Amino acid sequence: DAKTTQPPSMDCAEGRAAxxxxxxxxxxxxEYVYWYRQxxxxxxxxxxxxxxxxxxxxxxxxxxxxxxxxxxxxxxHATLRDTAVYYCxxxxxxxxxxxxxxxxxxxxxxxx
Amino acid sequence: GxxxxxxxxxxxxxxxQDVALRCDPISGHVSLFWYQQxxxxxxxxxxxxxxEAQLDKSGLPxxxxxxxxxxxxxxxxxxxxxxxxxxxxxxCASSLRxxxxxxxxxGDGTRLSIL
Numbered sequence: 001d002a003k004t005t006q007p008p009s010m011d012c013a014e015g016r017a018a019x020x021x022x023x024x025x026x027x028x029x030x031e032y033v034y035w036y037r038q039x040x041x042x043x044x045x046x047x048x049x050x051x052x053x054x055x056x057x058x059x060x061x062x063x064x065x066x067x068x069x070x071x072x073x074x075x076x077h078a079t080l081r082d083t084a085v086y087y088c089x090x091x092x093x094x095x096x097x098x099x100x101x102x103x104x105x106x107x108x109x110x111x112x
Numbered sequence: 113g114x115x116x117x118x119x120x121x122x123x124x125x126x127x128x129q130d131v132a133l134r135c136d137p138i139s140g141h142v143s144l145f146w147y148q149q150x151x152x153x154x155x156x157x158x159x160x161x162x163x164e165a166q167l168d169k170s171g172l173p174x175x176x177x178x179x180x181x182x183x184x185x186x187x188x189x190x191x192x193x194x195x196x197x198x199x200x201x202x203x204c205a206s207s208l209r210x211x212x213x214x215x216x217x218x219g220d221g222t223r224l225s226i227l
Contacts, residue, residue: 043218091212098212102154
């Protein structure tokens with residue numbers, strides 16, 4: 001699976017959009033981009049994933065650049081409860097299940 | 113709720129004791145994963161089951177670690193002769209089917225402390 005690079009920490013004002021970047025310059029054409037987050041003392045929570053197209057769900061939007069070498073997770077209206085470590089993970093497209101390889105993630109702190 | 117359930121939530125054991133950690137996956141989920149998370153780090157893969165078959169155990173750190181899923185549902189991770197470096201949070205995740213287009217859903221883990 002391709003390696004990802006994320007900033008170690010970011011702050012965001014409550015009510016504003018949080019834009020979390022991720023670089024995955026070695027991604028191959030059949031690898032998915034996944035985002036998870038982990039709130040203190042809880043297990044990782046699935047947010048969203050995509051292959052080539054931008055994706056949106058009730059939690060967030062995922063914007064993948066045309067060359068697929070980077071992506072951005074957007075939380076449209078951040079709340080204090082969105083404070084967590086956010087992990088960007090690239091996962092090979094395989095017919096068999098594959099484990100997730102977590103990096104260090106981005107600590108997002110939402111400020112009141 | 114209908115999420116992944118892990119028990120116990122916390123476990124304290126003395127060095128040398130055996131421990132068993134339980135995972136109840138989401139009903140109907142075929143794939144089950146175990147991860148280990150050390151303090152301040154991301155989770156690291158231990159082992160993977162598809163139904164009752166253990167298809168990958170490459171992440172198990174030593175032969176003291178053993179996992180099973182005999183009926184393709186509940187899974188148990190057993191650690192024999194525990195050592196202090198086994199102290200970590202052990203996370204279980206399940207997904208509906210195999211395939212990398214299936215998100216994994218995690219439990220809140222068991223925090224294991226070895227004294």
